[in-house]
Amino acid sequence: MPKMTMVDALNTALHQEMEKDDRVIVLGEDVGVDGGVFRVTEGLLEEFGEKRVIDTPLAEAGIVGTSIGMALYGLRPVCEIQFSGFSYLAFQQLEAHAARMRWRTRGAYTVPLVLRTPYSGGVRALEHHSESREAYWAHTPGLKMVIPSGPRNARALLVSAIRDPDPVVFYEPKAVYRAFREEVPEEEETWPLGKAQVVREGDDITMISYGAMMRPTLQAAERLREEDGVEAEVVDVLTIAPLDHETLADSVRKTGRVVIVHEAPRSLGPGAEIVARLVEKSFWYLEAPIRRVTGYDVVIPLFAYEKAYLPSADRVLRAARETLETPA
Amino acid sequence: MPKMTMVDALNTALHQEMEKDDRVIVLGEDVGVDGGVFRVTEGLLEEFGEKRVIDTPLAEAGIVGTSIGMALYGLRPVCEIQFSGFSYLAFQQLEAHAARMRWRTRGAYTVPLVLRTPYSGGVRALEHHSESREAYWAHTPGLKMVIPSGPRNARALLVSAIRDPDPVVFYEPKAVYRAFREEVPEEEETWPLGKAQVVREGDDITMISYGAMMRPTLQAAERLREEDGVEAEVVDVLTIAPLDHETLADSVRKTGRVVIVHEAPRSLGPGAEIVARLVEKSFWYLEAPIRRVTGYDVVIPLFAYEKAYLPSADRVLRAARETLETPA
Amino acid sequence: MPREVIDLPYQVEYLSVLDEEGNLLDEDLEPEIPDERLLRMHRMMLLARRFDERMLQLQRQGRIGTFAPIKGQEAAQIGIVAALRESDWMVPSFREQAASLWRGQSMESFLLAYAGFYQGNELPEDVRNLPVSVPVGTQPLHAVGLSYAMKYRGDDDVVVTFFGDGATSEGDFHEAMNFAGVWQTPTIFVCQNNQWAISVPRYRQTNSKTLAQKALAYGVPGRQVDGNDVLAVYVAAEEAGERARSGEGPTLVECVTYRLSLHTTADDPTRYREEEEVEKWQKREPIGRFQNYLKGRDLLSDHDIEEVEREIKAQIQDAVDRAEQRMKDLRGQELTMFDHMYAEMPPYLQEQRDELAAELEAKEESDA
Amino acid sequence: MPREVIDLPYQVEYLSVLDEEGNLLDEDLEPEIPDERLLRMHRMMLLARRFDERMLQLQRQGRIGTFAPIKGQEAAQIGIVAALRESDWMVPSFREQAASLWRGQSMESFLLAYAGFYQGNELPEDVRNLPVSVPVGTQPLHAVGLSYAMKYRGDDDVVVTFFGDGATSEGDFHEAMNFAGVWQTPTIFVCQNNQWAISVPRYRQTNSKTLAQKALAYGVPGRQVDGNDVLAVYVAAEEAGERARSGEGPTLVECVTYRLSLHTTADDPTRYREEEEVEKWQKREPIGRFQNYLKGRDLLSDHDIEEVEREIKAQIQDAVDRAEQRMKDLRGQELTMFDHMYAEMPPYLQEQRDELAAELEAKEESDA
């Protein structure tokens, strides 16, 4: 199997889906000639032409609003918002129309679009280029919210998102774009939306994360084994909404202790919902308060101080140890 | 003390603050000649003139964006978005600028604006006129998110919001606008932002709510006393962000059992954060899983089925009883 | 050149065919419309007017909720859709009952939706209308996307989208016009300039002399027409439709009309406008003008009008009866709120559905 | 009138004063600018150019992060601000280093901000510039609000806001122009049309012949000027400033210029544009033209230029040294991320601050 970066893997998914299905259209700022500012759409224009790979004017509501119209006509637009920090210009289009058209018309009209956009910090970027606000979309009924963590699941999830009959907001962890390579099969692979994945088994504590934060989380899990002889179970959420709380609760019923890790601000972040679900589903199994290791409730600082904002393996480890030390 | 509806009370707050402070300016769609579609700004144009009470063009980003500019010049704009369901057109302005300018310039520039907007269901309205999406703003670092529940605290909170040096999103429960009258003192009254209020004392269970949902919650509390001889403590959150978790946790340390009530969708709603905070702050005092009685994770239906969507006193009561019945 | 005036590719034209009495201003401009279509246009304008009156009555009786009356804007709507094909698409705002009825949408669909039943928005396959769009100015972008997709598929249909004078202030309107200009989509942008956005008069909405001239900002032709003159509107729509179908791209048509009724049933216009203004516009009311024209051509007699009125009345009564019967049948179907959120219901939503099901049962028992 | 052409209140003019060599095209158009200001304009254009080159170098060395070079756009910026007062306000986008420096912002402020220290955005009281605004097209609305507030306060200052050709596609630009037109605010909208929005050429951004003509949509005058001709830009800004100060409202000025350098340091223009195009525009580069003009007027000699270059070089070196010293001092001040979120730190934020403080301590210990 070829080893790919997440950028390669996403590009492969787009190529293959566009080859298979002429309903799939890519549009956004600089996605054509430039191949996308992160090169995720590289080569698509050459292969599929201007009609299917569209360099749009600079207008996010326009990109999403016209994508909605295309989807209503039966196409499968995959639009790109260059950075998730600018996606709020399209908020009304997503909340008021993409998320509601099926509901509004009782299934007569549907909006099978994918909104791809990079999120996450850690790349020495300018302001508005490092936020993680997946909670906005996860709180919006009618949308699905997906975040891959590595090349292989990125490819599988993007294929599933493109084929999904409902609007999907697809956050790409830009810190992972070229951070490492993974074997990604040439032949088609999908991963069901709404399903989390246990990526590391363990009985002592459950660590829940997703996206770019999976790496510090897994590092912390490794160190727990090496340094403390503790076996952590690590779950990759993958789909923030609809949330697969069963997989999470099953793990917690086994371990009784939980640390949740994300870089989004803490208050009303995805971690809050995970805590609430676990309290609903596995309260009696909890042996310690659930800890949230997250971004702080501040604007993510410019890059000089960014590292201190982002959860690190050290921070996760410390929280895990405190959770483990809590007497049941 | 005169008895006022919430509309009267808000109108009084605006009149008095505009008299006191010529930095205060009101702008929005139909806020002038028409006095606002709910009449909250009634009479302001006549009293303060076109320069201070502005009927704007129909553009929400424009209203908020120009308000930001006015605030940067030292004014205190109080802008109205006619219905919160349309406020998402101004999302980027709020998230990228209003919420960040102080932080971005290290205090050199600030944006003391208030965004008033009606939210809540229960008034037989059209689509987009009944949502409760306070979570969007409460999750946004740099914003404050306030929701009054009655005429008196509405007046006090609006005055505090106008005087607050930071941007405040002020959600007005339109279902309460004219639902009942309360004595509201002529003389100025304020209520500190970031402070919840225990509106009913009790030792057996804590009920947490805010806005239009305070009424079914209080009704349920009364019935608990009458029908079950149970004393519920009821807390009115008032400020969703920054959240006053201490007042909430104090109550829970006393009762050990909690029901949270809001009409916003459940997943990633304010209830999720309240659960997470209580787990952080009072885990060992919890004697039963925390129950969320909320709007469902659907678009709030058009009014034929709306009642079934909104938490009712019955629903709150049932949840409270189940929580009370749970053996510790 | 140190200082030169740049000449712009397009001029903004004003177009009218009938005078206030309904007499032809200019024979050459009279569109060639088959008689039966002319008569259908008249019938539908009248139907829309009467349906509007009936809905207002139903709202006052509490049998339906808030809606936006169209009185006075019948020509601006029928003139447009009458010049288009059934296979074309329509993307309305919330004040296009006349246009929607012409295109085969049922009166029941409106009665149901405005009675709070979303089932009213479930439009039949063959009716290519989008449902009412409430957020002002957001729907033209959907029209541009639809028309792009048509072009991509090689279909020679066009998309017409309606919006108001106030909508032109929204950023989404700007982005829609700009995308259409760049992509040269087969889109007809129809602005029903009815002089008011709730209480905000046209002149407070924008400082531009016309709304039609806004098209110049996008390199798109703009036309202003007498929106109470159904023939002028028809001519403008026909021209825009031909441009669109022949690949010449979008057109903006400003229909200068007037909202003779309330903004919505929740509105009280006496707070912000003078009765004189309404009376002035009442004189230019579109249906009477059109009837005079048809009479002048001996296509319509007072007796015919009575006839049509009678038929329409019965038609509307049937629709109301059917709608109210349907409402009865739909009562108690609260659980449908969980349907159609997604193609497949996620587990947590299913749980919440069960929660509500249990609650509804409990309620039934306690009520029983 | 059945079919009449509506005449629009404004025409769109193109304005230039110097030819490509820097010779006067028309004596009458030559603005009366005091010699020392002409020389300051030259010095600042040169300073901005050299500072740009130095920042690029620093970025390549990893000493600062991503930034947007201004090379080629010096005239479009200096021509504008040189015609305004210190007390006027400036609302920039992210490519206005030249204009900002003219208005008293320090080079350190840029170096710090682009090195990832938000402290760089803490501007001194007396500099009436807003900080860089990254979300394209969103800042003109702030300019309109600021200028409304000025008018409300009776201050006779004006606000100038800068944005690019791509920004004109954003809905917020439309809303800003429209509000300014309705409110008749003292706002100068300056579009630096540098022909590219990253990889998207001007003609793909909008179908309108000029960007200046977009002003017609708002009943606002629009001018197009040779943006590489600092005198033409100056004249346009002076006219717009007079209109604004005398209560005649906003103006849109399109400066036709070119981005000779990268979009940002993360960009590779060879992917989307031809070297020939860049060379063509290199010939129209603004500084050389202006120098020729000044030489022609015996205000500047090659010797003077060398002199200025020397002084500038030292000035920039000082700024870099000071900035890097400041960066050293600011390292380790991570806890400041909790400051200035609100006037008063809420308790939960204080808790989070303590959390980070403990973590930083622990880290120090483990590192030690």
Ligand SMILES: Cc1ncc(C[n+]2csc(CCOP(=O)(O)OP(=O)(O)O)c2C)c(N)n1
């Ligand atoms: C984005 C948005 N803002 C505000 C409203 C509330 N509102 C409904 S209709 C209306 C006025 C619309 O005026 P216009 O575009 O002229 O259409 P008309 O009502 O005259 O047909 C307003 C402000 C809305 N529905 N959507």
Ligand SMILES: Cc1ncc(C[n+]2csc(CCOP(=O)(O)OP(=O)(O)O)c2C)c(N)n1
């Ligand atoms: C709302 C928004 N969308 C996208 C971006 C990413 N982006 C930064 S600059 C730019 C192009 C801007 O082009 P233009 O307005 O012509 O200004 P220029 O860069 O040419 O000075 C884009 C797409 C952004 N910063 N903001």
Ligand SMILES: [Mg+2]
């Ligand atoms: Mg109108």
Ligand SMILES: [Mg+2]
């Ligand atoms: Mg540009």
